[in-house]
Amino acid sequence: MVKARKYVVKKHFQGVPKKEDFELVEHELPPLKDGEILVKAEWISVDPYLRAYNANVPVPYDQFSYQVGLVKDSKDPNYPVGSRLVSHKGWCDYAIVKDEEMPNPAERIYKLPDLKGLPPSLCVGAIGMPGLTAYFGFLEICKPKAGETVVVSGAAGAVGSLVGQIAKIQGCKVIGFAGSDDKVTWLEKELGFDKGLNYKTGDVTKALKEAAPKGIDCYFDNVGGELSSIIINQMNAKGRVSVCGSISSYNDDPTKLPKATLLQPALVFKRLTIQGFIIWDYKPQWEEGLVKLVEWVKSGQLKAKEHVTEGFENLFDAFIGMLAGENYGKAVVKV
Amino acid sequence: MVKARKYVVKKHFQGVPKKEDFELVEHELPPLKDGEILVKAEWISVDPYLRAYNANVPVPYDQFSYQVGLVKDSKDPNYPVGSRLVSHKGWCDYAIVKDEEMPNPAERIYKLPDLKGLPPSLCVGAIGMPGLTAYFGFLEICKPKAGETVVVSGAAGAVGSLVGQIAKIQGCKVIGFAGSDDKVTWLEKELGFDKGLNYKTGDVTKALKEAAPKGIDCYFDNVGGELSSIIINQMNAKGRVSVCGSISSYNDDPTKLPKATLLQPALVFKRLTIQGFIIWDYKPQWEEGLVKLVEWVKSGQLKAKEHVTEGFENLFDAFIGMLAGENYGKAVVKV
Numbered sequence: 001m002v003k004a005r006k007y008v009v010k011k012h013f014q015g016v017p018k019k020e021d022f023e024l025v026e027h028e029l030p031p032l033k034d035g036e037i038l039v040k041a042e043w044i045s046v047d048p049y050l051r052a053y054n055a056n057v058p059v060p061y062d063q064f065s066y067q068v069g070l071v072k073d074s075k076d077p078n079y080p081v082g083s084r085l086v087s088h089k090g091w092c093d094y095a096i097v098k099d100e101e102m103p104n105p106a107e108r109i110y111k112l113p114d115l116k117g118l119p120p121s122l123c124v125g126a127i128g129m130p131g132l133t134a135y136f137g138f139l140e141i142c143k144p145k146a147g148e149t150v151v152v153s154g155a156a157g158a159v160g161s162l163v164g165q166i167a168k169i170q171g172c173k174v175i176g177f178a179g180s181d182d183k184v185t186w187l188e189k190e191l192g193f194d195k196g197l198n199y200k201t202g203d204v205t206k207a208l209k210e211a212a213p214k215g216i217d218c219y220f221d222n223v224g225g226e227l228s229s230i231i232i233n234q235m236n237a238k239g240r241v242s243v244c245g246s247i248s249s250y251n252d253d254p255t256k257l258p259k260a261t262l263l264q265p266a267l268v269f270k271r272l273t274i275q276g277f278i279i280w281d282y283k284p285q286w287e288e289g290l291v292k293l294v295e296w297v298k299s300g301q302l303k304a305k306e307h308v309t310e311g312f313e314n315l316f317d318a319f320i321g322m323l324a325g326e327n328y329g330k331a332v333v334k335v
Numbered sequence: 336m337v338k339a340r341k342y343v344v345k346k347h348f349q350g351v352p353k354k355e356d357f358e359l360v361e362h363e364l365p366p367l368k369d370g371e372i373l374v375k376a377e378w379i380s381v382d383p384y385l386r387a388y389n390a391n392v393p394v395p396y397d398q399f400s401y402q403v404g405l406v407k408d409s410k411d412p413n414y415p416v417g418s419r420l421v422s423h424k425g426w427c428d429y430a431i432v433k434d435e436e437m438p439n440p441a442e443r444i445y446k447l448p449d450l451k452g453l454p455p456s457l458c459v460g461a462i463g464m465p466g467l468t469a470y471f472g473f474l475e476i477c478k479p480k481a482g483e484t485v486v487v488s489g490a491a492g493a494v495g496s497l498v499g500q501i502a503k504i505q506g507c508k509v510i511g512f513a514g515s516d517d518k519v520t521w522l523e524k525e526l527g528f529d530k531g532l533n534y535k536t537g538d539v540t541k542a543l544k545e546a547a548p549k550g551i552d553c554y555f556d557n558v559g560g561e562l563s564s565i566i567i568n569q570m571n572a573k574g575r576v577s578v579c580g581s582i583s584s585y586n587d588d589p590t591k592l593p594k595a596t597l598l599q600p601a602l603v604f605k606r607l608t609i610q611g612f613i614i615w616d617y618k619p620q621w622e623e624g625l626v627k628l629v630e631w632v633k634s635g636q637l638k639a640k641e642h643v644t645e646g647f648e649n650l651f652d653a654f655i656g657m658l659a660g661e662n663y664g665k666a667v668v669k670v
Contacts, residue, residue, distance in 0.1 A: 052604075224599030233592075246599035257568075259594035264559030264581035267611030269387075274609045276602030 002029040002038065002072075006092035007063040007315060013054050015251050016323065019316055022063065029096055032075045036098050037085070037109075039069030044091060044312075044333045045124035046319040047158065048222075051250045063091040063315075066124040068112070084112050086123050091315050093335055105280045113290040116298050125330035126162055126304035129279055131293045133244060134162035136282040139170075141242035141275050142218035146171030149212050151231050154222030154247055155193065156183040158330040163220045164193050165302050172218070175211045177204075177227060179325045186328055191303055199227050208234055215239075223248045229261035232272065241274040251323070305329030337364040337373065337407075341427035342398040342650060348389050350586050351658065354651055357398065364431055371433050372414045372444075374404030379426060379647075379668045380459035381654040382493065383557075386585045398426040398650075401459040403447070419447050421458050426650050428670055440615045448625040451633050460665035461497055461639035464614055466628045468579060469497035471617040474505075476577035476610045477553035481506030484547045486566050489557030489582055490528065491518040493665040498555045499528050500637050507553070510546045512539075512562060514660045521663055526638055534562050543569055550574075558583045564596035567607065576609040586658070640664030 004027055011021045032038060045066040067090060071083050076099060079085055087109045089095040097109045112123050125131060137159075144150055150167040154160040155176025164187065167174045175195045176187045184196030195211040197204070204227065208216075215236035221228050224246030232241060249257055266272060282289070296302035307327035309318035312335045322331035339362055346356045367373060380401040402425060406418050411434060414420055422444045424430040432444045447458050460466060472494075479485055485502040489495040490511025499522065502509045511522045512534045519531030530546040532539070539562065543551075550571035556563050559581030567576060584592055601607060617624070631637035642662035644653035647670045657666035 052600075056604075221599060224597050228597075228599060243599050243602040246597070246603055249597060249600055254600065257596050257600060260597045261592050262559050262563075262581070262584060262595045263598065263609075264556060264563060264578050264611070265387075265584055265589065265592060267578040267609065268581055268613070269391075269611075271611050271613055271616065273611075274598075274602060276599070276604075276606050276608075278603070278606055281606065 001031075002094050003027075004029050004092060004094035005312065007090075008060050009054065009063055010060050012059055013051065017051065017054075017320065022316060029094060032073055032096065035076050035100075036096050037071055037076050037079045038073040039085060039087065039089070039095055039097055040072050041067045041069050041089070041093050041095070041312075041335045042084070043068040043121040043124055044315060044335060045128075046315065046322045046331050046333060047130070048245055048247050048250060048323065050319065051323055052245070055254050064088050064106075065090040066129055068120050068123050069095070069097075079111070084120050085109050086112065086128060093312050105283055113287070113294060116294055118294065118297055121306060121308075121332055121334070122297065122304055124332055125158060125306060126297055126302060127290060127293050130158040130330060131162055131304075132282065132286055132289045133279045134159045134166060135289045135293060136279065136285065137242050137244050137277050138163045138166055138218075138220050140282065141277060142220060142240045144170045144172050144218050147173075148217035149173045149175070149214060150218040150220070151175045151177070151208070151212065151216050152220045152222070153177045153199070153227055153231065154245065155187055155196065156325075156328055157222060158327070159244060160220065160222050161187070161191060161305060161329050162302065165191055166296075167218070168192050169296065169301055175208070177223075183328065190305075205230050205234075218242075220244060224260070225249060225258065226260045229263060232263055232274070233261065233266045235266060235270055235272055237270045239270060239272045241272060243274060243276040307331045309333045311335075336366075337429050338362075339364050339427060339429035340647065342425075343395050344389065344398055345395050347394055348386065352386065352389075352655065357651060364429060367408055367410045367431065370411050370435075371431050372406055372411050372420070373408035374420060374422065374424070374430055374432055375407050376402045376404050376424070376428050376430070376647075376670045377419070378403040378456040378459055379650060379670060380463075381650065381657045381666050381668060382465070383580055383582050383585060383658065385654065386658055387580070390589050399423055399441075400425040401464055403455050403458050404430070404432075414446070419455055420444050421447065421463060428647050440618055448622070448629060451629055453629065453632055456641060456643075456667055456669070457632065457639055459667055460493060460641060461632055461637060462625060462628050465493040465665060466497055466639075467617065467621055467624045468614045469494045469501060470624045470628060471614065471620065472577050472579050472612050473498045473501055473553075473555050475617065476612060477555060477575045479505045479507050479553050482508075483552035484508045484510070484549060485553040485555070486510045486512070486543070486547065486551050487555045487557070488512045488534070488562055488566065489580065490522055490531065491660075491663055492557060493662070494579060495555070495557050496522075496526060496640060496664050497637065500526055502553070503527050504631065504636055510543070512558075518663060525640070540565050540569075553577075555579060559595070560584060560593065561595045564598060567598050567609070568596065568601045570601060570605055570607055572605050574605060574607045576607060578609060578611040642666045644668045646670075
């Protein structure tokens with residue numbers, strides 16, 4: 001018998017999630033059945049979508065997210081003891097999983113790709129769902145061409161920081177919005193963005209016009225809200241917008257969403273396309289994406305910065321910190 | 336020498352256009368040169384885009400729009416005296432035109448298609464630019480499938496009234512928004528919409544939920560603003576939005592656009608695509624579209640209702656009336 005701990009969401013969040021919305025539950029795992037695998041979590045992810053999807057899931061529920069786990073016991077020869085896998089078991093230290101089709105594709109476990117020596121923690125970051133989100137959500141929807149101007153909001157986050165770098169690899173000019181001057185400096189000095197802008201200070205409309213004098217061709221939107229309206233209203237004809245998230249409104253009541261300057265005039269006059277996506281739409285291409293991401297990280301073209309919080313007991317704080325924008329790059333918890 | 340009259344826009348509109356923003360100018364047309372054609376306007380169009388594009392054109396300018404003209408004199412054997420053509424010469428009674436490539440594709444004249452006995456006035460309506468806008472803007476961007484639920488705003492207007500009927504031809508369920516109970520009745524009783532809704536009265540969110548219990552798959556947006564936000568937030572996964580116009584904001588200062596409930600959460604959670612277009616994007620397919628539109632109008636599947644104002648001197652009033660939503664179907668002026 002293995003004693004396991006997991007975070008259960010007891011109440012739907014109202015505004016910023018509270019510690020009392022969660023309960024840390026101890027329970028005993030049953031013996032393994034045929035095909036089952038016992039994993040011990042090593043790296044657990046905290047992401048904006050954990051907040052966003054809360055309203056859609058009936059409570060109580062086990063807090064989902066991606067984790068990298070070490071196989072401790074196995075009745076599936078494809079996953080031997082000592083190997084690692086990625087699951088969506090989320091905020092738990094031990095779990096029993098099985099490699100089978102699931103109604104929700106996120107729930108399917110998979111083996112780590114060939115990391116060529118890179119650390120396994122990246123499999124919940126640049127070489128996992130966030131990396132694939134940046135890769136497909138940007139390349140497939142924005143269809144960037146060399147020389148074009150690309151804007152990324154939430155640019156210092158797990159996905160945004162990768163999108164900006166991928167845009168640079170494609171030969172684009174890249175402008176990133178982030179929430180502090182230090183992050184802006186990090187984008188410019190460490191990640192090679194052409195320009196970082198602090199959306200919290202100054203005249204954003206004016207600053208963006210100066211940074212993008214030829215207008216904007218592609219916009220990768222992580223935040224929604226007024227910042228996105230300002231950016232979209234400065235786009236060029238036939239511009240493409242990939243909508244990955246709407247962090248600015250995730251803590252708002254979904255039945256009373258905030259307002260922002262309307263987009264239809266820009267949509268019509270500039271013949272823009274704005275497309276939302278989830279990464280599952282690209283599931284058949286994941287393997288190809290992971291190979292490319294490993295190659296880019298390995299070669300140093302893609303810097304996969306991690307913001308590590310230590311300790312299973314600090315998952316909640318890591319989550320709240322990420323929602324408040326404390327992280328540079330991927331927020332991840334080391335168990 | 337032919338005496339001609341034309342409306343010149345002297346000032347950029349502020350809010351609702353005013354009569355003083357225009358000047359009716361009399362001038363003499365020079366003798367025809369080789370390749371030139373003298374046309375007398377028979378039908379002149381008034382459309383929302385005349386308001387929308389005002390801010391982008393330096394004043395003074397001759398008020399553009401589509402018109403059907405009768406050839407009165409010709410030095411182009413392809414356009415003999417007595418034949419008719421469509422030009423973008425707008426609010427003038429006589430004009431000299433030439434069939435040649437123009438930097439702006441809208442400025443290129445063309446012969447009337449084979450109308451199979453239908454009236455030439457339709458060439459600024461259902462069998463002209465508005466008809467093509469409905470045809471390509473809906474079919475190419477919304478990609479409707481039989482059985483899907485389609486919503487149209489500005490549904491009693493020139494384009495919207497056609498979109499709803501084309502959606503019915505495709506086997507869709509169609510809900511149209513208009514600005515009066517009489518228009519709603521007209522949509523349901525005359526045009527065959529499954530449901531008409533008055534966006535000015537009652538609880539629009541609730542009325543739409545009742546009218547579209549299975550959610551909305553396609554939305555053809557003529558209006559923008561809060562109504563569009565309400566509709567878009569009720570769309571189904573993988574829904575498609577074609578943005579044709581933003582009438583609700585055309586009389587607003589373009590540097591101070593109004594706000595509406597933000598769209599990014601719906602875009603992400605439902606993986607929507609929202610695309611703006613102008614009809615010139617489909618120019619190579621126009622001929623094919625015109626043939627289909629003639630066929631549908633001829634067969635009675637597409638009712639091409641015209642709202643006719645008589646008299647060249649009433650162009651301004653017809654324009655203001657159309658902007659205020661007085662028209663059922665296509666607003667057109669008989670010279």
